[in-house]
Amino acid sequence: MTFPSNYTRQELDQTIDELRTIGGDHLVPIVTAVRDYGIAFVEIRQDGSPASFPFDRPTIILVGDDLDEAKGPSAFHKKTLRAVLDKVSRVIIVACDAQPRFYRLAAIRAAIDRQHVMIIETLPQHEADWCTLIQKHRTGLPVVLCSIPATSGLQ
Numbered sequence: 001m002t003f004p005s006n007y008t009r010q011e012l013d014q015t016i017d018e019l020r021t022i023g024g025d026h027l028v029p030i031v032t033a034v035r036d037y038g039i040a041f042v043e044i045r046q047d048g049s050p051a052s053f054p055f056d057r058p059t060i061i062l063v064g065d066d067l068d069e070a071k072g073p074s075a076f077h078k079k080t081l082r083a084v085l086d087k088v089s090r091v092i093i094v095a096c097d098a099q100p101r102f103y104r105l106a107a108i109r110a111a112i113d114r115q116h117v118m119i120i121e122t123l124p125q126h127e128a129d130w131c132t133l134i135q136k137h138r139t140g141l142p143v144v145l146c147s148i149p150a151t152s153g154l155q
Helices: 009-022 027-036 078-085 102-112 124-136
Strands: 038-045 060-064 092-093 117-121 143-148
Touching: 009 027, 027 038, 027 060, 027 102, 038 078, 060 078, 060 102, 078 124, 092 102, 092 124, 102 117, 102 143, 124 143
Parallel strands: 038 060, 060 117, 092 117, 092 143
Antiparallel strands: none
16 A cells, blocks of 8 residues: 555545454554645565655655564665655654554654654564664654553553
8 A cells, every 4th residue: 555646535535444444443544644635655565675755745654564474674675764764753663553543643743744754563572673773873763662552451
């Protein structure tokens, strides 16, 4: 899923309905921001291939390190990660079940504050690896950690 392409408002509405049906509620704020505020949404996958983005509008970059198996930063194209880290205003690392409030935070930062935001979806065993990569490349970049499962009772 990468937006924008040539998706109509009706297609984005349908995508939102489908996300709600399949349990992808956490992505609804992002697709809503694409639809209503003209932000871009792109995914970087674990295949290690290079990718580039125009960053001509506020962009949310989703790094999918939790697909079949979390592999950490080494599964991704290093220059692509560095280029994205150079552009973003903050990183949100989701190392537990997807909690919609963190995706809402990304959507608000992109839509209202007009910032580029990176969301890294990973597993707990790679959270520190991602933090290390970010700190080595761009010390002081704000990082939001989401590592407490919603089922623990702590919010």
